[in-house]
Structures are given as structure tokens and as C-alpha cells.
Amino acid sequence: MRPPLVTESEVLEAARRVRARGKEINGWSIRRELGDRGNPRRLLTVWTAKGDAAPPAAEPVDTVSLPAPLLELVAAAQTALTTELDTIVCTIHRHAREDADATFRRITDDLQASEQRIKEQLDLAEASVDATETEMDRRGDAIVIGPH
Structure with a gap:
């Protein structure tokens, strides 16, 4: 090595x-x-x-003891922000899901339409093959039955 x-x-x-x-x-x-x-x-x-693979710890933020009314306001603001963020995330998820479902339906409909067209073309091709085979059989019989 x-x-x-x-x-x-x-x-x-x-x-x-x-x-x-x-x-x-x-x-x-x-x-x-x-x-x-x-x-x-x-x-x-x-x-x-x-190595010291862990990223360095963030510097501790100086915490100041806040007065009780201010702590209550901060807690209320945090709750309101959390609620608003939850609402935004749920709305984004709902819209993404609706878009994905619509795309899935569109693709499925397109595939079903393509499948139907292909089946129709296959039916036409089979009918053409059958008609050709019938014509070939008829001509073959005419050749065999014809005068010698």
C-alpha cells in the first residue's frame, strides 16, 4: 500500500x-x-x-434578567410568532399538496388518454392485419383452385 x-x-x-x-x-x-x-x-x-469535527459552540449570549411585565410580553410574542409560523407552514404545505395532487391528476389523465389512443390504434392495426390475412388466404385459395 x-x-x-x-x-x-x-x-x-x-x-x-x-x-x-x-x-x-x-x-x-x-x-x-x-x-x-x-x-x-x-x-x-x-x-x-x-479532528474536532463538531462546530465550535456558539458564544453564550449575555442574559439579562428582565422585569416581569417585559417577560410576559416576550412570552406572548413568542407564542404569537410560533402560532403564526405554524399557520404559515401549514398553508405552504396545503398549497404544495394541492399543487402536487393537481399535477398527479393531470399526468394521470394524460396517460389514460394516451393509453386510450394506443388501444384504438392497436385495434385498427389488428383489423388491418386480419383483413390482409383474409385477403391473402382468399388469393391463395384462388391460386390453388385456379385452372391447371
């Missing part, structure tokens, strides 16, 4: 640089950071196994 093109420490440093820029860390982003060296699958495996 040949030695890796990139050492594990190089992989870890490259992944940290990618993360420091706020980019998603994946095998290809690490490879790009390393000057297009290394197998992306191996690079990501090294990062996942040995």
Missing part, C-alpha cells in the same frame, strides 16, 4: 482553515484547501476520526 499523499496533521489543519472561513467541511473542501491533493473520502474520514 502506498503512503498517503497528505499527512493526518495536514488534513486536520486544512479542515480547521475551511471551518474558520465558515465553509462546510467535506472531503472536497479539504482537498481544495490542500491544493487538490488526496482522496476526498480518506480526508473526510481522517477529519471525522481525529
Whole structure:
């Protein structure tokens, strides 16, 4: 087995640089950071196994003790926003579902119409084949029965 093109420490440093820029860390982003060296699958495996793969924790927000009336207003606003967001999400879902159902119905109707046209064409083709076979049989009989 040949030695890796990139050492594990190089992989870890490259992944940290990618993360420091706020980019998603994946095998290809690490490879790009390393000057297009290394197998992306191996690079990501090294990062996942040995790197500090978890993103840095968000800085804790300074919390200030708010007065009770303000806390009540904040709680009411959060409830109202949550309710409004739920309504928006449900509306979006309903519209998406209706659009999907309409598209499904349209496609199904188109397919059924195509199927009907194909059946009609097949019936015509079968009738034509039957007529041709009958004509061939008639001509064949005429040749056999004809004068010798």
C-alpha cells in the first residue's frame, strides 16, 4: 500500500482553515484547501476520526434578567410568532399538496388518454392485419383452385 499523499496533521489543519472561513467541511473542501491533493473520502474520514469535527459552540449570549411585565410580553410574542409560523407552514404545505395532487391528476389523465389512443390504434392495426390475412388466404385459395 502506498503512503498517503497528505499527512493526518495536514488534513486536520486544512479542515480547521475551511471551518474558520465558515465553509462546510467535506472531503472536497479539504482537498481544495490542500491544493487538490488526496482522496476526498480518506480526508473526510481522517477529519471525522481525529479532528474536532463538531462546530465550535456558539458564544453564550449575555442574559439579562428582565422585569416581569417585559417577560410576559416576550412570552406572548413568542407564542404569537410560533402560532403564526405554524399557520404559515401549514398553508405552504396545503398549497404544495394541492399543487402536487393537481399535477398527479393531470399526468394521470394524460396517460389514460394516451393509453386510450394506443388501444384504438392497436385495434385498427389488428383489423388491418386480419383483413390482409383474409385477403391473402382468399388469393391463395384462388391460386390453388385456379385452372391447371
